[in-house]
Amino acid sequence: MTDSSQLFDVLGALTLGGLLGAIGQGLRVIAGLKKMNDDAQTADASAEDLFSAARLATSLMIGFVAGVATTLSLGPAKLMNVDPSASAQILLGVIVAGYVGSDVIEAFTRNLASVPAPKIDASLFARTGAVSLPATPPSLPPPVSSTPSLPVAPGRSVTFRGPMSTFGGPHDPGVGPNEGLALLEESDIPAYPGLFLPQQPPGTTGLARRLDPDAFYIACRWNYDDTPKAHLRKIEVSVVNPSTGAAERAQPVDWGPNENTGRVADLSPGLAHKLGLSTNQNCVVVVPLPESAAPAAPLTPATHLKVLKTDEIREIFGRFAYEESAPRGAIKITDDWAKDNIVTVEIAALAHLVPNGEIACNKAIAEPLRAAIAEIAARDLLDRILKWDGCHVPRHKSWNPARDLSAHSWGLAFDINARWNAYGADPAPKGSVGSVVELAPIFESFGFAWGGYFRPDSARDGMHFEFCRRPSSSGQIV
Secondary structure: OOHHHHHHHHHHHHHHHHHHHHHHHHHHHHHHHHHHHHHHHHOOOOHHHHOOHHHHHHHHHHHHHHHHHHHHHHOOHHHHOOOOOOHHHHHHHHHHHHHHOHHHHHHHHHHHOOOOOOOOOHHHOOOOOOEOOOOOOOOOOOOOOOOOOOOOOOOOEEEEEEEEEEOOOOOOOOOOOOOOOOOOOHHHHHHOOOOEOOOOOOOOOOHHHHEOOOOOEEEEOOOOOOOOHHHHHOOOEEEEOOOOOOEEEEEEEEEOOOHHHOOOEEEOHHHHHHHOOOOOOEEEEEEEOOOOOOOOOOOOOOOOOOOOOHHHHHHHHOOOOEEEEOOOOEEEEOOOHHHHHEEEEEOHHHOOOOHHHEEEEEOOOHHHHHHHHHHHHHOOOHHHOOOEOOOOOOEEHHHOOOOOEOHHHHOOEEEEOHHHOOOOOOOOOOOOOOOOOOOHHHHHHOOEEEHHHOOHHHOOOOOEEEEOOOEOOOOOEO
16 A cells, blocks of 8 residues: 555555544534524524534634544554444444543643643743733643533622733742732631642642642632631532623632732632633622621512503514524514514624624614613623523514414523523522623613613513614604
């Protein structure tokens, strides 16, 4: 066999392995689509709102790479000259490798690392008492406290919002080799498994250098009157990347950063990597208050906007023909009503949540919605919107075909932060992750009633905002 033909055989084997891996990842995607459809109905949105073509392409690419990695581990000759008696096992094995994807890639790269890891260049780190991540963060093991959909502890909380950095671990020159932690001492190490390295790094004595950079820990400028040290030691706080909505829990360990840095929090490198955050990017930290803290004010004000009845919506905004559609509870508008009434409004402030910031909605709410978001941004409250969960979604209320049509069918309602404000539950309280309490008065001033003000016996809907203005005597919506 010539060298060139052998090269083509090897490339063919690697390509076959990659395609088999992509098939494995595709099987995983199919299961994910079912979960996505379930999440869509729970979030009161359409499956199309949650679907991401980029994420699908990334998943298939992960499967392809995992298949190639597995082929290299087996030896390309195994796929170049497959023994018929063993072919099914080999091919199935590569497909399974594609299914588990990222785990295989991590194991493969670990096996390649036959030499010790290079020392981290100290120039990569900030000299301000906090440490920044290298350009390409290391692969991290799954954290013990990881929660993909993060509930917030009931009761009151305080919130830190602003830029972050990272700190801790044996390679952080921003903390001294003998520097301790404000909240934990050496005697606490056994009580916090996984938070510290097994051995004290050479040449150091302080716990700040012994922190495991892959663990999830945090420092903030805590107010010990509101959150005493004893309270912080026994709780975890919620940390959110407001640009993506990604959320994780972290253990408070220290006080900081210095106010002169302009930052509000120092995160562990592992936590920052998990959340997709780099130094000086904004984060949100929600700290539960002790149970003895004063109770929050009543949620429902004395007066607030009331939504229009469905028959009133039909009279004001028009009637349309429709037929039942999939998924169950969805409808398909069959006449020209949508073409005449649904527009795409571009809101640049939401571009990090919605592609190009483009939102399909009723033409009547385009300007009020744009103005409301502008007001929210002007009041520096835009980081309260962690997720956009849909506006024009033709469907029945609660996705129940037995109920009347939802205002979403007319493009008059939108949902935000559904993950933290489930239908039928009390909305997330002010100061907690995903809370929209501070946004409700602003949206109301532009004509949007908040579902969090619905009577408890009518099923509160904290994610939901619905336009409820009527036409004036001139026929204009005001």
